[in-house]
Amino acid sequence: MQIFELSFVAAVLLAATPILYAALAGAISAQVGVFNIALEGQMLWGAFAAVAGSYYTGSAWGGVLVALLSTALFAVILAVGSARWKADPIIIAIGTNLLALGLTGFLLRVLFDVSGSFSPRGLEGLPKMAFLADVPVIGPIFAGQTLLVPLAFVVIVAVGLWLKATPAGLRLRGVGEHPEAAASLGVNVPSFQMWATIVGGALCGIAGAQLALGNVTVFTENMTAGRGWIAVAAVMLVAGRPLWLPLACLGFGAAEALGFRLQGIGAPQQLTDAAPYAITLVVLVLTRIRFARSRKVSV
Amino acid sequence: MTSTPTKPQPRARRLLATALRHPAVVPLGAVVLALLIGAVIIAAAGLDPLTAYAAVLEGSLDPRQLDYTFSVWGFICGMALAAAIPLRMGEFNLGGNGQMVLGGLTAAWVALNVPLPGILLVPLAVLAAAIVSGGFGALSAPLATRFGIPIIISTLLLSPIAVAVVSYLLRFQIGEAGSAVAQTPRLPDEGRMWALGDLSYSNTGLLVIIAMMVAFYVVDSRSAVGFELRVVGANRRFGAYGGVRVGRLAFGAMAAAGAAAGIVGAIIVMSSPYRLIDGALISPGYTFAGLAAALLAGGRPALIPVTAILFTILQVGGASMERSADVPRQLSDVLQGVVIVVLALRTVLDQRRTERSSA
Numbered sequence: 001m002q003i004f005e006l007s008f009v010a011a012v013l014l015a016a017t018p019i020l021y022a023a024l025a026g027a028i029s030a031q032v033g034v035f036n037i038a039l040e041g042q043m044l045w046g047a048f049a050a051v052a053g054s055y056y057t058g059s060a061w062g063g064v065l066v067a068l069l070s071t072a073l074f075a076v077i078l079a080v081g082s083a084r085w086k087a088d089p090i091i092i093a094i095g096t097n098l099l100a101l102g103l104t105g106f107l108l109r110v111l112f113d114v115s116g117s118f119s120p121r122g123l124e125g126l127p128k129m130a131f132l133a134d135v136p137v138i139g140p141i142f143a144g145q146t147l148l149v150p151l152a153f154v155v156i157v158a159v160g161l162w163l164k165a166t167p168a169g170l171r172l173r174g175v176g177e178h179p180e181a182a183a184s185l186g187v188n189v190p191s192f193q194m195w196a197t198i199v200g201g202a203l204c205g206i207a208g209a210q211l212a213l214g215n216v217t218v219f220t221e222n223m224t225a226g227r228g229w230i231a232v233a234a235v236m237l238v239a240g241r242p243l244w245l246p247l248a249c250l251g252f253g254a255a256e257a258l259g260f261r262l263q264g265i266g267a268p269q270q271l272t273d274a275a276p277y278a279i280t281l282v283v284l285v286l287t288r289i290r291f292a293r294s295r296k297v298s299v
Numbered sequence: 300m301t302s303t304p305t306k307p308q309p310r311a312r313r314l315l316a317t318a319l320r321h322p323a324v325v326p327l328g329a330v331v332l333a334l335l336i337g338a339v340i341i342a343a344a345g346l347d348p349l350t351a352y353a354a355v356l357e358g359s360l361d362p363r364q365l366d367y368t369f370s371v372w373g374f375i376c377g378m379a380l381a382a383a384i385p386l387r388m389g390e391f392n393l394g395g396n397g398q399m400v401l402g403g404l405t406a407a408w409v410a411l412n413v414p415l416p417g418i419l420l421v422p423l424a425v426l427a428a429a430i431v432s433g434g435f436g437a438l439s440a441p442l443a444t445r446f447g448i449p450i451i452i453s454t455l456l457l458s459p460i461a462v463a464v465v466s467y468l469l470r471f472q473i474g475e476a477g478s479a480v481a482q483t484p485r486l487p488d489e490g491r492m493w494a495l496g497d498l499s500y501s502n503t504g505l506l507v508i509i510a511m512m513v514a515f516y517v518v519d520s521r522s523a524v525g526f527e528l529r530v531v532g533a534n535r536r537f538g539a540y541g542g543v544r545v546g547r548l549a550f551g552a553m554a555a556a557g558a559a560a561g562i563v564g565a566i567i568v569m570s571s572p573y574r575l576i577d578g579a580l581i582s583p584g585y586t587f588a589g590l591a592a593a594l595l596a597g598g599r600p601a602l603i604p605v606t607a608i609l610f611t612i613l614q615v616g617g618a619s620m621e622r623s624a625d626v627p628r629q630l631s632d633v634l635q636g637v638v639i640v641v642l643a644l645r646t647v648l649d650q651r652r653t654e655r656s657s658a
Contacts, residue, residue, distance in 0.1 A: 288446035
């Protein structure tokens with residue numbers, strides 16, 4: 001089995017992209033000091049909204065737009081609840097994750113009269129960049145991907161630079177770093193936190209859209225299957241710094257893609273399913289050993 | 300709010316204010332609000348909320364169904380314990396599924412492989428499940444204290460690993476040969492939970508879970524450990540300053556939580572149909588129903604049996620709602636989610652209250 005062939009690179013990118021968008025959402029939240037574990041539910045809602053949107057508008061990009069807007073709206077619960085009303089973001093997120101799981105299953109039955117999965121004939125998936133097919137190296141990697149795949153990297157770099165190099169980005173980081181200090185300099189802390197969470201919702205919507213209209217063209221109940229949690233772990237791994245996210249997410253993408261390959265040659269699916277979680281945990285532990293050394297004194 | 304000088308309030312208003320401050324107001328309010336939101340969702344779907352809710356109640360409280368309802372109540376109470384014990388010190392255990400499945404696997408293995416009379420085999424299987432799942436749950440404590448990985452994250456990452464490994468073992472290693480479904484063989488008579496009279500679903504396992512709840516109540520309210528749990532839950536730094544060894548406490552709490560989940564898994568496996576079936580422990584959603592019950596009770600041991608009733612009714616009645624009122628059973632998940640969100644947002648009420656009392 002050749003790991004370094006280009007089709008494998010393509011598979012890694014495909015697996016990593018939804019996680020990248022969701023992890024970026026988590027990283028922005030982390031930068032304003034909100035521990036956002038609502039990614040899983042938001043991504044699931046985004047996937048459902050994308051498929052429903054594509055079905056009703058007849059256009060895959062219509063689906064992406066519906067996913068983006070409705071997931072941002074869904075994130076308002078977390079945004080207002082945690083930033084304005086000072087409620088515990090963890091409890092809200094546990095609630096909205098359950099809500100997304102229940103609501104998507106409920107609406108699947110009520111709107112489309114199916115249970116389990118929904119892929120009507122003629123459901124429009126996102127177009128692939130087939131025009132790249134003849135370009136060497138880039139072709140085999142990107143020709144089978146949607147525009148959202150390269151866009152993920154562009155957005156991450158843009159957000160990373162925005163945080164680093166603009167006054168607004170600096171204020172946003174200040175909100176997470178030291179909310180009282182930021183407030184005393186006239187920064188509206190709750191407002192930054194709220195908008196960061198809502199933008200994160202929009203990003204999770206895109207993550208769901210890529211998952212349901214890009215990776216496949218179907219919505220299945222609970223189709224995110226833990227990707228949102230992997231994204232949360234990725235955010236922890238990079239300590240909320242967006243520019244490092246591609247590294248972490250491509251690692252998870254590689255674990256997933258490798259799992260598929262191993263399944264192809266007969267490895268049991270149950271064990272390859274567990275691989276991303278196990279690898280995430282091991283990497284978290286390894287990167288935290290320094291933390292452990294510094295903490296040993298105080299505990 | 301402007302600070303008007305306090306003038307004597309009329310008696311009725313004062314009574315109302317006192318009543319509103321009762322600790323039961325918030326959870327009850329959350330439930331009522333969730334049911335209203337659920338009704339709006341059902342109505343928006345073009346269905347009849349009243350018929351749906353009536354079907355939920357009929358399906359779950361039908362006297363012929365009570366035996367089954369009580370067994371589910373027991374499982375939800377058990378999983379509520381798995382969430383509530385760490386919640387008492389401010390930690391979230393979201394790995395109940397993995398802990399439960401490991402317990403089920405352990406109990407099934409013991410019941411199938413250890414040649415002992417039932418009087419010894421049943422307690423041994425339950426104990427083994429508690430130890431294995433307790434150890435698995437406790438893994439999260441050093442991950443948090445030594446490596447700084449929050450318990451909520453490590454339990455969530457560990458759980459699917461355990462579920463996948465058990466699923467793999469069932470399908471390829473210890474599963475019944477020649478069966479289309481991945482499952483263990485039927486447990487021998489000696490390895491089955493003792494029956495309670497002629498009930499077919501509720502059995503001695505229900506008593507075990509009730510005993511665990513009593514134990515949690517006593518430890519929480521009467522012991523030093525329970526006090527430490529609550530102090531750390533209220534203010535971690537203060538607890539550590541006061542000499543509580545937080546790492547050790549987290550270890551114990553997660554071990555106890557894992558053990559509770561493991562015992563639930565063992566009881567399910569040792570009840571009808573007396574085998575571990577791939578996915579059968581997770582699919583009813585006891586873990587999150589239990590978590591919701593624990594959150595609604597605020598982790599308070601005495602309230603868990605009560606809040607668990609609500610989620611039991613939703614769980615058991617959901618199926619009959621689907622049959623007779625044509626409302627998808629996923630509405631139960633929606634309502635669980637709404638209850639939790641509403642509960643989390645209650646801080647709005649708290650703020651208003653403190654403003655009022657300080658005014």
